[in-house]
Amino acid sequence: MVSYNTKDWFTFIFRFHKADTFRTLLPLMLGIGVYSGIVGYLEVVYWKLSDNSYVKNITIMHGMFGFVISLLLVFRTNTAYDRWWEGRKMWGALVNNSRNFAIKLSVILTDEKDIAYFRKLIPSYASILSKHLKDEETAKQLFDDVDLEIDHHKHKPNQVAKMLFQKINDLYNSKKISGDQLIILNDEVKSFTDICGACERIKNTPIPYSYSAFIKKFIFFYVMTLPFGYALSLGFYVVPVIVFIFYVLASLELIAEEIEDPFGTDENDLPTHKMAENIKKHVEELL
Template identity: 30%
Template sequence: MIPYDPHHWWRHLFKLRGGVVQEIGGRIGVFALWSVALTWFHLYVHKIDVPATGHTLAGTALSLLLVFRTNASYDRFWEGRKLWGGVVNETRNLLRAAVVNIPAVDLLRRLAAWTVVYPYALTRVLRGSGDLGPAAALLPAAELERVLASSNAGVAVAMRMSAVLAEARHRGLISDYVQLQIDQNVQLLIDYQGGCERIVKTPLPFAYMLHLRRTLILFILGLPFALVETFGWATVPVVVLVAHTFLGIEEIGVEIEDPFGTEDNDLPLEDISAGIGRTLDEIVPWKEKGVV
């Protein structure tokens, strides 16, 4: 994700990074050449203009389709951010309760390490690749290899977090009730992970995407016929402007419908994971310093 200040209007106006011009530039070029050819044919060979009424009606319907597409994609993007906000909160709650209730520093440090590893494991699940972060160096290599070899690294890490809590109970350091209460945070992490996986594995319906793109292509291809008699050679820049607007809106929907990738407009999962690690690094030393 690209950080920016929305108050600086002109500063970002001509930036290419983070925009969609590079993605849609080729398509705009095709429509521009098409409009050039039709305008030349109309002006020098034979008139081919049609009434603009049909395009006016089709444009209204197309606008509604694009609005729905963008809203649906942003809902997925914002839900993904809320789910990761939940991951941040539950990791804090888990370690906060563990620091107060588990007296053994060795178990607490192991639980903290697995908790810091968890968001990296979740990122690995959502992207299909990735390491387990710097905190992995604090954990046994054999267990890390089993996590990496598992089909779902997030669940594998969560199981080890629960195993640490079970060990604390077996040692008599915490009661069954305390174990259950702290483990509820682990359960919520799995719930949030399930929400993220739902977004990744459930794209927008294929029929909707196909119909929108077909309608978009036909609309822009037919636009020069409706404009050429009135605009002449100005038809070309008008078609380019309309294509840039409509194709850009559709491409933005594509960019943000899966917010867990590595593109410029996706969520900064590495930064969020690193932030979780810094927060937990501040919580755990409280036990070692005798604050709790």
């Protein structure tokens, strides 16, 4: 994740981070600027349209659809942020459950070999889950047009969870823990799998294609028609105005695209590897 000071306004305004949408959109912004300049030249210089031309009334359409596109982008951004925040809550729960599991085991267990086993395996679940969620095949499991030959016996987080429960069951069979303790520890292992399933749901269920494609098309055609109406009012100043409008609208869509998959490798995605390292440090302190 990008580390920053939320109160440092001038840094936000004048610094362009590599994750900033300006860098990504710059080629398109230049193209939109050239296009707007051509439209402005044709209307103002070549055709010499008057202020009474009906072309100027196209701005009425933009005023009507501007409200609609604003609602769509707000909903799009909020939906993407909800996915990002849910992913963060799931990993927060994984951190807390790992700590609780380690605390209970540190009190219940007395054999150093058993303690060392869990000291190694509990952090391994978080580390393997982080790698599992960054795997592209995980994101494609529900796609109709992708036929993946997935061996579900090699689902690594499930294998680690199975090893944890197997060890707990062996402790019960060897009378090292009671039946009540088995139930308590079983709930902790079960929570790991619940968290994994919730993260996979976010990972392999993207925003519906029709909705995402419609917003992109809407932004494109909306911006491409802006110069026709505003060139008569603004002249060649229409170029920076249209470029700025495109930058704002397209940036909101890009930001939503980036954060809707919180387990990727983008700058603003969740630092799951760092969280896994913190879990390892905390478990080793407790066990």
